Amino acid sequence: METVLALSIGIVFGSGIWLVLRPRSFQVLTGLMLMSYAVNLFIFAMGRLTVDQPPLTPAGTMPDPALLADPVPQALVLTAIVIGFATTALYLVVMIGARGLTGTDHVDGEEPEA
Template sequence: MELLIALAIGIVFGSGIWLILRPRTFQVLTGLLLMSYAVNLFIFVMGRLWIDRPPLTPAQAVPDPAMVADPLPQALVLTAIVIGFATTALYLVLMIGARGVTGTDHVDGEEPDQ
């Protein structure tokens, strides 16, 4: 299971890097989103991956810290999702404004000569 998650995180992060290196602003924005998703997934996985374990502890039992998931990575990922949404909205507004000013969505501001 850990190998599968590690490969998925690596593929998503690698796809994000590939998109960041593209010449269009929308592709750069999509690459940033993919990289943030990969990092969020990595942080979330740090809280442990378990199969066939209950997510909650019984009401009368004292929870064993070794047997429950760590809530800190979950809180960090939730915060990162909110911050990522806000920065994506900001980048989108800047991208639309730059397209209106320059007339192109190329990252250099002008289309290269073929």
């Protein structure tokens, strides 16, 4: 399971890097979002990958930290998702404004000459 997760995080992050290097601003924005999703998955995976383990301690038992999920990476990822939505909205507004001013969505502001 760890290998599949590591490969999927690497593929998503690599796709994000490839899109960031593209000439259109929407592709750059999509690449930034993919990279942030990959980082969120990585942080979330740092809280241990366990299957069929309870997130809370059953009533009347002593808690065993090795059997419980770590809430800190979950809280960090939740905060990162909220911040990611806000920055994506800001990027979209700037991208729409730049397209209105320049008439193109090319990152240099000019279409390449053919």
